[in-house]
Amino acid sequence: MAYALKYLSSGLDTPRPLLKWVGGKSQLLDELLNKMPKRYGRYIEPFIGGGALFFASQPQNGLIADSNPELINLYQAVADDVEAVINHLAQFRYDKEQFYAVRAWDWYSLEPSLAAARTIYLNRTCFNGLYRVNKQGQFNVPFGRYTNPTILDADNLRNAATLLQHTQIVCADYKTVLREYTQPGDFVFLDPPYLPVSTYADFKRYTKEQFHEEDHIELASEVMRLHELGCHVILTNANHPLVHELYGAFTLDVLQTKRYISCQGKKREGQDVIVSVPPKKQFQLKLVTALPVQMSNYPSTRYMGSKNKLLDAIWSVASQFEFDTVHDLFAGSGVVSYLFKTQGKQVVSNDYMAMSHTISKALIENSDVTLSSAAAQALLDTPTPGDGFVEMTFQGLYFSDDDNRLIDRLRANIKLMPDPYQQAIARAALIRACVKKRPRGIFTYTGERYDDGRKDLKLTFATQFLEAVATLNAAVFSNGKHNLSLHKDALEVSPKGCDLVYLDPPYYSPYSDNEYVRRYHFVEGIARDWQGVEIQQHTQTKKFKSYPTPFSSRQGATAAFDTLFKRFKDSILLVSYSSNSQPTQEEMLALMGKYKTHVQAIPVNYRYSMGNQQHKVGDNKNQVTEYLFVGGE
Structure with missing residues (x-):
């Protein structure tokens, strides 16, 4: 913060008040x-x-x-x-x-x-x-x-x-x-x-x-x-x-x-x-030194809600605290969990989406296991009998028949892998290959009407898979800590041993939906092997029903935040949130203030790169202010 000079430097004599004034000091x-x-x-x-x-x-x-x-x-x-x-x-x-x-x-x-x-x-x-x-x-x-x-x-x-x-x-x-x-x-x-x-x-x-x-x-x-x-x-x-x-x-x-x-x-x-x-302690977005080189190895993603562009801001605020352990309750793409891992923190990375859990299993919990190119090639080549689920269920929807058969083969071979971390890398690579082979990387439509001719769409599925394995391997590293990947409802994650909790929940907004399952149901199905879900056969995309979440309504989101803030009241609270979302900024500060002495909203200008409001750029629907809400003692 820049401060003005307290006194004039002109050398003038100290002036006296010009008036006698009742109550003068x-x-x-x-x-x-x-x-x-x-x-x-x-x-x-x-x-x-x-x-x-x-x-x-x-x-x-x-x-x-x-x-x-x-x-x-x-x-x-x-x-x-x-x-x-x-x-x-x-x-x-x-x-x-x-x-x-x-x-x-x-x-x-x-x-x-x-x-x-x-x-x-x-x-x-x-x-x-x-x-x-x-x-x-x-x-x-x-x-x-x-x-x-x-x-x-x-x-x-x-x-x-x-x-x-x-x-x-x-x-x-x-x-x-x-x-x-x-x-x-x-x-x-x-x-x-x-x-x-x-x-x-x-x-x-x-x-x-x-x-x-x-x-x-x-x-x-x-x-x-x-x-x-x-x-x-x-x-x-x-x-x-x-x-x-x-x-x-x-x-x-x-x-x-x-x-x-x-x-x-x-x-x-x-x-x-x-x-x-006195002023309440203020946390500000300050210039930070370059993030660790290891961050550049994290697989790039267009995942909905990814905080990849906000990493500098998130670390700028978090680094003003002293902490050793982090719980990332809504890990999503896993990039924030990875940020904290590169900074030497012990990380618990959690998400209710199986695909997110798969990625964090491969890159957050895993410290040293990689998948060789030969082993990856064998997953493509070994003709293990499978259930043909993708070929039968999604024929003509997202990929060619040959690609569907290859996906089924990979699914079958991955299940046979004895090492859980190699299995996680292979399944994360399959998910990544599916996303990169889809125009716009989502599964809310069928066919290829959004094909823009980019290189990813021209590569074979096998090439995409092998490149994904190599990319994931390069991101594997050890920070000397015992990190953990969880697949739970955030409200069920224990606060024990948590110095700082980072929350990036689905944003409830009147301007757009927050249905991750609707966008990623196909790759979420791969991560779950479609276990425990019921495909809605009447839908054109063959999606399955979205998971129940309190963040699908304003009232539910408010109650969920209150529960989480109370549950993690002994931890430093750091929340990513959008100005388009509800509860409002004032309501969020009030909720957090029930459990923390110092709360603050730090604005970060940010433009969403995807979502269903692209056509409204002119009226500012996807030009939002991203907030980092901070709660500390």
Whole structure:
């Protein structure tokens, strides 16, 4: 994160506040300056008032704001043309008759510099430096009794102008400012109108705007949002029970202060509270060194939902934690499991799809077993009697009769292999060959109407199989850990021994379906040998019924996430998710927040390369934001 310089380097004298201001923070400056962060992005103060902390800290590229347009005009006029303000102020004197004449002016009708001079003059000569207007918005504080008040301090105005020229000055309510301008790492100082307490109940009469208890409750929700966003926040208020209730999770310092606004001396003692709200720890997509060379050996895939393009982002976030073991509950193509394996982690790779389990058996659990080219050739050549299932069931649908017979031969020979890892490599190679020989690599249609003439479609099936074996062999390696491939429902995987759990479930979206079985039923059938499934003979594609999954509905997905987050509450949670999906981002953060202290959504721009929304590229249906949700302590 880049941080702005905290102080101007111009060498100017520290400017003092331009106005006397009820509730000003001059008495608390030492405490406030000590509590400010040493580094921050931008200084933001949405209740600027007299700006004591702003002028004392002299932030560069700060933002000050207030809902009082006359006050904001003052600061903007000083920034834009301080000499004009000085010239106008030089014409005023401490005189009761002039005071009431100037007070009667309509400041809206004045040029900005004269209106600013009027504001300073009235403030310096009115009773106790109050700012109060009537229902018509007219300043109505009476003339004050002073010996020799300072009306013009040209040097201080010039110093203030130098600072204000580096500052964005906004006339807006605090909510607009906080929601439109704050960024992670910013420092926000909040000095709202105080809650009234018995020791200075009269104070509320002189605040720059009316603030009730419900307003303070709403402000507290904004403070929590800033905390979640990653901002540094300091807030001041009265020592009121509601303040302790609203901000009890943070550091509260109670300080004795004097009040200068009550006509009764016994009410001039008060207690201020300084609330210090640190930023919630933020995980960011940071530049990472190149992924291990071994990653380049992983077989490329067009598998639906594959996170191959997001590996840098996933590791960027995960690497900010200390962990040794990973559970990848929805492994899919297996590429994320493989990523963690290359990083020396002990990996449990799980998926409810048998084809995914087959791949992770061959490349995640397997550490050193490969399948020789001679053994692979023998699988193609050995005429072992088989059941002819593919040839009979899928004739004329996806492959030629010769290819169907070869698939059946491979199926029969693979079953006879004694080594489970060689069997997994051979079956994964068969699956890969089938996918690469299909236009678009899916089985939601029959025939070859999507044949684009690419090389993969021209190679023989036998060649595809042998190349797949070689590709898988090259990806086999040991990371010195005992890794495991599971074929379970994610909700049944034990959280025991899991430091970090990675979740990439089927996304439920109103824009597209998440039926992996519908797309890959043929190769899923190869992985299962069509055991335990019932082919829907009435369908043109001869698919079998999709597996039941809670992620097929919004309500089911919400319940499943809640169950998984609860089940793995003692693990670091890392979730891939899409902006097109439901539950929404806010709902996901709320679900995760039930079980983790720190939760965050990190956006990653990503365009899907496949799916059934290709025709809607123009209206942004497959341009989505991929999120990495993080849950940690």
